[in-house]
Amino acid sequence: MADKVIYAMYDDDDTLMNGAKHLVKEGVKVSDVYSPMPLHGIDPIIGVEPTRLGIAAFLYGLTGTMLAIIGIRYMMIIDWPMNIGGKPNFSLHENMLSFVPIFFEFTVLCAAHGMAITYLLRNKTLPGMPARNPDPRTTDDKFIIEIKSSENAHIEDKKLSDLIKSTGFIEIEEKKY
Amino acid sequence: MHKEADIRLPLILGDKSYKDITEDIVKPIEGKAPKTWYLLFMISVVIALWGVGCIVYLLGTGVGVWGLNKTVGWAWDITNFVWWVGIGHAGTLISAVLLLFRQKWRFAINRAAEAMTIFAVMMAGLFPLIHMGRLWLGYWVFPLPNQFGSLWVNFNSPLLWDVFAISTYFSVSLVFWYIGLIPDFATIRDRVTKPLAKRVYKVLSFGWTGDAKAWNRFEIVSLVLAGLATPLVFSVHSIVSFDFATSVIPGWHTTIFPPYFVSGAVFSGFAMVQTLMLILRKAYKLEAYLHVKHVEYMNIVIIVTGSIVGVAYITELFVSWYSGVEYESYAFLNRATGPYWWSYWAMMTCNVISPQLFWFKKLRTSLMFSFFMSIVINIGMWFERFVIIVTSLHRDYVPSSWSYFHPTWVDIGVFMGTLGIFFVFYLLFSRYFPVMPIAELKTILKSSGKNYKEGYGHGKGYWDKHAEH
Numbered sequence: 001m002a003d004k005v006i007y008a009m010y011d012d013d014d015t016l017m018n019g020a021k022h023l024v025k026e027g028v029k030v031s032d033v034y035s036p037m038p039l040h041g042i043d044p045i046i047g048v049e050p051t052r053l054g055i056a057a058f059l060y061g062l063t064g065t066m067l068a069i070i071g072i073r074y075m076m077i078i079d080w081p082m083n084i085g086g087k088p089n090f091s092l093h094e095n096m097l098s099f100v101p102i103f104f105e106f107t108v109l110c111a112a113h114g115m116a117i118t119y120l121l122r123n124k125t126l127p128g129m130p131a132r133n134p135d136p137r138t139t140d141d142k143f144i145i146e147i148k149s150s151e152n153a154h155i156e157d158k159k160l161s162d163l164i165k166s167t168g169f170i171e172i173e174e175k176k177y
Numbered sequence: 178m179h180k181e182a183d184i185r186l187p188l189i190l191g192d193k194s195y196k197d198i199t200e201d202i203v204k205p206i207e208g209k210a211p212k213t214w215y216l217l218f219m220i221s222v223v224i225a226l227w228g229v230g231c232i233v234y235l236l237g238t239g240v241g242v243w244g245l246n247k248t249v250g251w252a253w254d255i256t257n258f259v260w261w262v263g264i265g266h267a268g269t270l271i272s273a274v275l276l277l278f279r280q281k282w283r284f285a286i287n288r289a290a291e292a293m294t295i296f297a298v299m300m301a302g303l304f305p306l307i308h309m310g311r312l313w314l315g316y317w318v319f320p321l322p323n324q325f326g327s328l329w330v331n332f333n334s335p336l337l338w339d340v341f342a343i344s345t346y347f348s349v350s351l352v353f354w355y356i357g358l359i360p361d362f363a364t365i366r367d368r369v370t371k372p373l374a375k376r377v378y379k380v381l382s383f384g385w386t387g388d389a390k391a392w393n394r395f396e397i398v399s400l401v402l403a404g405l406a407t408p409l410v411f412s413v414h415s416i417v418s419f420d421f422a423t424s425v426i427p428g429w430h431t432t433i434f435p436p437y438f439v440s441g442a443v444f445s446g447f448a449m450v451q452t453l454m455l456i457l458r459k460a461y462k463l464e465a466y467l468h469v470k471h472v473e474y475m476n477i478v479i480i481v482t483g484s485i486v487g488v489a490y491i492t493e494l495f496v497s498w499y500s501g502v503e504y505e506s507y508a509f510l511n512r513a514t515g516p517y518w519w520s521y522w523a524m525m526t527c528n529v530i531s532p533q534l535f536w537f538k539k540l541r542t543s544l545m546f547s548f549f550m551s552i553v554i555n556i557g558m559w560f561e562r563f564v565i566i567v568t569s570l571h572r573d574y575v576p577s578s579w580s581y582f583h584p585t586w587v588d589i590g591v592f593m594g595t596l597g598i599f600f601v602f603y604l605l606f607s608r609y610f611p612v613m614p615i616a617e618l619k620t621i622l623k624s625s626g627k628n629y630k631e632g633y634g635h636g637k638g639y640w641d642k643h644a645e646h
Contacts, residue, residue: 115398116402
């Protein structure tokens with residue numbers, strides 16, 4: 001079945017927010033919202049789940065700490081213990097204090113870069129990727145609600161368009177896929 | 178929408194709409210560069226080339242072309258290194274620490290300050306590299322498997338901590354900066370009409386769409402990166418201070434160094450932000466977004482960090498006497514009254530006395546005075562590092578080896594050259610990149626914009642009562 005996608009454009013974030021709230025209350029599934037800036041509070045309305053990137057960052061950080069401990073233990077304790085004024089050089093924990101700064105730095109390095117790479121991949125944002133926003137004005141001052149007819153099969157077309165009409169959009173566009 | 182008290186001064190002046198924010202910030206990029214930009218760019222390029230020439234001469238001839246001698250083995254090179262790293266502390270502090278504290282005024286300065294950070298850290302990194310004398314062996318600082326036997330770098334050494342700290346700081350700041358830039362590049366991509374510009378910004382914007390999920394991730398990534406970058410900022414300059422503090426040189430061997438260096442770094446970083454932004458706001462007509470209130474906030478940070486630095490100087494003096502170690506006492510007495518008295522008192526005047534003038538509201542809300550002070554502080558902070566490094570070294574334990582450091586033209590040329598390279602990068606940044614975060618400024622328009630706060634002629638608080646949600 002050909003999918004029909006409706007893009008309703010708004011010139012104010014509050015209008016969009018109220019419109020989305022209204023649509024969702026009437027049982028319409030809003031599949032996405034495009035905006036030039038983060039809209040605080042839109043996620044629970046249209047059912048966007050909180051991202052798990054924070055957890056990912058924690059795991060990347062943990063990996064970094066482990067790698068740093070393993071690496072430094074191998075280089076400084078096992079492979080070539082340095083004799084610095086006869087200080088203990090044969091166990092990790094006795095030497096640990098002076099390794100802490102690099103444990104920390106490496107943790108941050110892995111957490112930050114791991115998360116940043118995951119973020120770019122999950123968003124499908126990589127150098128040269130084509131822009132997928134439905135209208136170039138959504139990165140300037142316009143806001144768009146995206147509604148897919150396949151997700152709203154339970155609502156009659158007439159009722160759906162009436163509902164959308166009541167939200168105060170400034171432009172509307174239908175695309176068939 | 179986050180509500181804000183009416184008595185708070187608006188952060189965005191004038192009658193601005195979302196469209197205006199885009200226009201105001203993108204216009205300088207789309208239009209032709211003014212003549213002054215070309216003039217400044219040419220001057221910077223010439224100075225940068227001179228600096229590169231000095232570096233090439235230094236590498237070809239050896240570190241002996243610097244004014245270093247047997248007693249003073251570290252001088253301008255490490256002074257410049259610490260100075261640049263210090264300047265590089267404001268950007269990430271502004272975007273990370275101020276993000277955690279939800280300080281919305283950061284949006285006026287964070288983008289440009291982060292750019293400044295990245296360029297400053299690049300300049301800082303140059304000094305330890307050329308100080309090695311053999312630049313092409315610079316990769317030896319990393320723990321790479323090698324053919325010299327089981328030869329690893331020493332993980333006990335603060336100099337190696339520095340390698341990790343600065344490379345982590347640089348790369349994380351770069352990522353933080355770029356992630357913020359992506360949505361703004363998308364704004365430019367969707368506006369520009371010239372085919373080449375469109376193609377370039379298309380690549381730079383990574384295909385950003387601005388859908389709800391992307392913004393959701395964007396906010397969390399910014400928050401978590403801020404959480405990671407905050408201890409990172411403090412660790413970097415702490416580790417730079419360990420380069421000195423873990424040694425046994427009187428005048429360096431002090432436990433107060435880490436907090437003292439970190440606050441000094443923030444102090445000089447904010448001063449440099451002021452120097453650059455006060456010019457940028459005028460040149461790009463962004464006065465509505467960065468005005469007296471922002472400058473006042475920055476000056477308050479300068480008073481706080483400047484006072485911490487002042488207290489640290491005095492504590493250091495007191496402890497040198499109280500410790501009862503004669504070498505320690507002498508090192509400090511010699512700083513204030515020895516042959517380098519002029520640099521010590523330049524430092525004291527610029528860093529301890531002058532920021533206290535900001536207690537006067539009239540002075541801290543004066544743009545001209547703030548600009549003047551930012552230059553004074555930059556000079557003062559350079560002298561701080563010079564005093565710490567050179568005056569501690571020039572008179573060691575054996576009076577027969579006491580000496581005095583004279584910079585050569587190469588010393589001066591390399592330092593000037595890094596200033597030139599820095600400004601080349603900064604001018605290119607301000608020409609082709611959005612100098613303020615367009616998307617994030619839009620998020621504070623309705624809570625901190627002047628027109629919204631005043632209810633569009635309906636009187637204050639109108640929108641609080643009539644906002645529809």
